[in-house]
Amino acid sequence: MDLLSDLTPLFFFLTIAGTFVGIIFGAIPGMTATMAVAVCLPLTYSLGLINGMALLLGLYVGGISGGLVPAVLLNIPGTPSSITTTFDGYPMAQRGEGERALKLGIAASLFGGMFSLLILYLFAPALADFAIKFSYVEKFLIIFLALTVMAALSGNMLIGIFSGVLGMLISLIGAYDVSDGGNGEYRLMFPFMEYYLDSGFSLLPVLIGLFGLSAILIEAEQGVPEDSSLSKMEISRSTPFRWTDFGGQFINLFRSASIGTFVGLLPGVGGSAASVLSYSQAKTFSKTPEQFGRGNPSGVIASETANNGLTGGALIPLLSLGIPGDSTTAILIGAFTLQGIQVGPLFIGQNVETWNMMIIAMLVANIAMFVIMFYAIRNICKVVTVPKHLLFPVILMMCVVGSYTINYGIMFDVWTLLIFGLVGYLFHRIGLEVAPFIIGFILGPSAEVYFVKSLESYGNLTIFFTKSWIAVVLWLLIMGSIWLSVFVARKARA
Amino acid sequence: MTNYISTAIAGLSLAIGVAAALPAAAQDLPSNLRIVIGSTSTGGDTYQNSSIIADALAAELGINIKVDAVGPAEGFKALGRDSSGSTMMIFHDHAYLGELYGVRGFDNIFEDYRVGPTVSINPGNAYAVPKNSPYQSMDDIFQAAADGTRVRVAIQPGGVSEIGFSAMKNAASVLNPGSEANIVAMNTGSQSDKDQLLFDGQADVINASIQSNEQYTQLPADDQKAMRFVWLTAREATIQGANPEGMGAMTRDDMLKYVSPTTSVTLDGSEDFTFDKEFFFIYNKDMDPALVEAIDTGLAAVFDKGDVQNTLKASFFIPNFLPSAEAQAHLSEKRATYEKVISAIGSE
Incomplete structure (x- = not known):
């Protein structure tokens, strides 16, 4: 009865409104689900725990899902976990299948979200016990596995690896942060840069600089006629979305949702790794891996299923261990703390009502996300009919505002945006690859910390091969991924 | 108008x-x-x-x-x-x-x-050990160090997490000069990283907090995640200021068992180290x-x-x-x- 009394109109309103606002945050380059949840966290004071959670979980699901829209239509990932959506979503949009790509992504997101919610509800404590089997060693190998996708993302494997390693190198600029257990020493920069770069370059400005600003610079170089728009990409009726598009995608959906959920439950590994891993595995097991990156619907499905699969997965360690699975759930802990609720291994048993309401909120949020996005998509697609000379300044403004606000008003983040916009433009001119670069940039810091901490804890390199059966399985996947990259590269050359 | x-x-x-x-x-x-x-x-x-x-x-x-x-x-x-x-x-x-x-x-x-x-x-800054640890108290830890056993303490370096560790080394040095070398830091990051080192058996003691770790102390000893507090760094007077019900299953009276003077980490042989x-x-x-x-x-x-x-x-x-x-x-x-x-x- 308590459960029914909590299911008030306000609860549903907050969940749906949160989802809607989250979608908007996710769809604006530079604004993320994490930011949406952080902005609304103080509201939980007045709303109470259950209604506050309804709002925050709606924002979380919506924020993760909204990143799909600019990724497909503008080739700008709205959130870091949408990077791999651009690889096939944007080529699909370019050939007139924008609506199809978006609807595939939305439906895949719903599947990923529902799958992870089911896993969360049924297996949370057991999976949390499994998650703690993953020490620094296994986490490093997961990051390593995700990094192997760098080689496969480029037309030229060597250029892809070089770009990725360059991204990793640049991600290590700044201090080896003591908050990660590092020694606090500065690396890879001159003394005059220390004031600005002590924490390194921020991810979001780098991301939207490379994808958003550089694209505008490239277009500007080519010249933008006044009547131009991206409308040819709009809703082509030649290849409309059909539910039968999911025929033959069951394994892809299941595998990607599993990867998303699994990566979500490993604290610290992060949502970007989920979509990258899922994308690389979809490519590895595809009969036509060479079609990935050229508008293959399987790529969009893999990426979007995984990043929404993360939502339920990241709540598993939060609610079963009191350990957040990603940056957004780290803020959700604050909502519990503000209400004086302890989150730890006994949380679910001691707070059954809250637990059930959170599950219901996630369910409602996923359904609301699907309904809002699926049926609004034709209108959303109209953004590409806006003439470029009007659209690009608006995108640029959003990029600047997003960069400035992401870390609560740091001007250097705007400079970072501009610097990496130029870097992206230069990459385009000299033939380097942006996608492997950004994956290296995202995963580099985690790879460093997990590698160094593994050695500090266990003392030698053999531990990476001998630590556990999980490590052996991960090595097999790594070898398979590398083999596939070489195979595809040779096939392409032949 | x-x-x-x-x-x-x-x-x-x-x-x-x-x-x-x-x-x-x-x-x-x-x-x-x-x-x-x-x-x-x-x-x-x-x-x-x-x-x-x-x-x-x-x-x-x-x-x-x-x-x-x-x-x-x-x-x-x-x-x-x-x-x-x-x-x-x-x-x-x-x-x-x-x-x-x-x-x-x-x-x-x-x-x-x-x-x-x-x-x-x-008031929650604390140090914890696995529930099945041989160390029942801080005295056991100092004795182990004096006996030549290496005691690994997981901390986040450079701040609040490290000051308790420094105090442990200092106390070991006062109690048994030279034994402080056996109390070693495992530098890591967030609370979850410290917990993970304990779960992996890579740390014997971790910097913890009542807020984050109290529920782990309620788990049965055969659970890999089960922990036990050995020291709260706060002053006795500080803990006395908390609500009597404390936090979770840990009442204020329970907390007082882990602070000075009941649990002693000496500063100089006559006075205890405390940290609020x-x-x-x-x-x-x-x-x-x-x-x-x-x-x-x-x-x-x-x-x-x-x-x-x-x-x-x-x-x-x-x-x-x-x-x-x-x-x-x-x-x-x-x-x-x-x-x-x-x-x-x-x-x-």
């Missing part, structure tokens, strides 16, 4: 009246105040504490206050740039411990900034003293009313308002004590 003018004049008079009723110093404060905090987390104790104080202070002074979780480096930069009083900082003892441990980006806050009032204490994690304001060095006074006065009024104490206690914080001058002296004395500990054993 006349009615409109009368209403406008009445409204203006009312506004002037209200403004006149405010303390003179409060009028010097900017109407929009930004409080940066030394943490990037909006889920942690620094943000929670700062939000509670900011909300109460904003209501008292009739101004807008926004809390931004920018982290220590960006926080100090923002503070250094703005002497107008529009930007202030709330942080805890890490602000001076970072400097004592030589962490880059941390300056001497007593020389390069102006230390403001303290507001509260988080205190939250306080930090200002730009050149900020107008009238604004310092305004914040002191505002906070005094907030704490006089008493509501904020209830809010803080409900969130397991101990209210601890000290005006700027007293806070400076108090924190300066703390810093001097910990400087001696750190220089006695050398930081790792």
